[in-house]
Amino acid sequence: MTSLKKTQFAPEDQLLAELAKALAHPARIAILKELAKRDMCICGEIVEVLPLAQSTVSQHLKELQQAGLIKGTVDGVKSCYCINWEAFDKISGLFSAFFSKTAEKSGKCC
Amino acid sequence: MTSLKKTQFAPEDQLLAELAKALAHPARIAILKELAKRDMCICGEIVEVLPLAQSTVSQHLKELQQAGLIKGTVDGVKSCYCINWEAFDKISGLFSAFFSKTAEKSGKCC
DNA sequence: GAGATTTATCGTAAAAAAACGATAAAGGTG
DNA sequence: CACCTTTATCGTTTTTTTACGATAAATCTC
Numbered sequence: 001m002t003s004l005k006k007t008q009f010a011p012e013d014q015l016l017a018e019l020a021k022a023l024a025h026p027a028r029i030a031i032l033k034e035l036a037k038r039d040m041c042i043c044g045e046i047v048e049v050l051p052l053a054q055s056t057v058s059q060h061l062k063e064l065q066q067a068g069l070i071k072g073t074v075d076g077v078k079s080c081y082c083i084n085w086e087a088f089d090k091i092s093g094l095f096s097a098f099f100s101k102t103a104e105k106s107g108k109c110c
Numbered sequence: 111m112t113s114l115k116k117t118q119f120a121p122e123d124q125l126l127a128e129l130a131k132a133l134a135h136p137a138r139i140a141i142l143k144e145l146a147k148r149d150m151c152i153c154g155e156i157v158e159v160l161p162l163a164q165s166t167v168s169q170h171l172k173e174l175q176q177a178g179l180i181k182g183t184v185d186g187v188k189s190c191y192c193i194n195w196e197a198f199d200k201i202s203g204l205f206s207a208f209f210s211k212t213a214e215k216s217g218k219c220c
Numbered sequence: 221g222a223g224a225t226t227t228a229t230c231g232t233a234a235a236a237a238a239a240c241g242a243t244a245a246a247g248g249t250g
Numbered sequence: 251c252a253c254c255t256t257t258a259t260c261g262t263t264t265t266t267t268t269a270c271g272a273t274a275a276a277t278c279t280c
Binding site: 162163 | 239241242246247
Binding site: 027052054055060076077 | 268269270272276
């Protein structure tokens with residue numbers, strides 16, 4: 001995260017890499033899909049769906065939260081997680097911008 | 111890569127995670143952008159642009175290649191890398207599909 | 221309030237990623 | 251052919267990620 005090396009890259013590249021990293025695990029992809037499928041979700045239910053220990057799932061949820069992709073609210077003993085749509089759309093936009101921008105010169109190479 | 115745990119996820123999720131991982135480093139983002147900017151590129155020139163040792167850059171190029179994002183051809187002593195546009199477009203499509211599919215229920219949650 | 225439930229955090233172990241220098245391989249150049 | 255260039259690979263170290271069990275903290279139920 002705070003590696004000396006990585007700060008030498010363009011902030012834009014760092015951001016995109018950071019976001020890609022949040023997606024770089026099948027469990028986190030699965031969590032996002034599961035959260036999207038339901039209107040609201042509880043950690044416990046996600047744990048049942050995933051082949052991972054509760055503590056591990058909790059960790060993945062935390063990472064998704066830190067990346068801004070989801071947000072969690074406490075509801076009694078339970079924690080409710082759901083997708084942070086504002087951020088999600090923004091991030092989605094960043095990716096599509098990266099792909100389309102990069103692809104601008106398509107066909108010229110090789 | 112061949113972790114026992116990860117094979118327990120949906121192949122689709124594994125694939126997307128794998129591709130996200132390929133993008134999960136600022137150096138690789140920078141390489142892709144640089145390759146896109148030019149029509150063709152040589153490893154040596156990329157090394158000059160990045161704050162990394164030649165061997166490290168070579169490693170990153172290999173990873174991008176394994177993910178299918180770029181392809182390399184040998185031209186004498188030099189290696190020419192360029193974006194694999196076919197794969198790139200396909201991957202771009204996978205990401206936008208993921209984002210739009212996941213976002214289908216937008217607004218319903220929270 | 222005693223006990224059960226739910227989830228986050230801590231400590232730790234194992235695996236993977238990142239980085240570098242040194243070196244090998246292979247092609248060019250004098 | 252001897253030498254220089256270019257890039258891939260090897261060996262190694264360091265850092266980060268992933269995963270788990272145990273436990274703590276908070277709430278709920280009886």
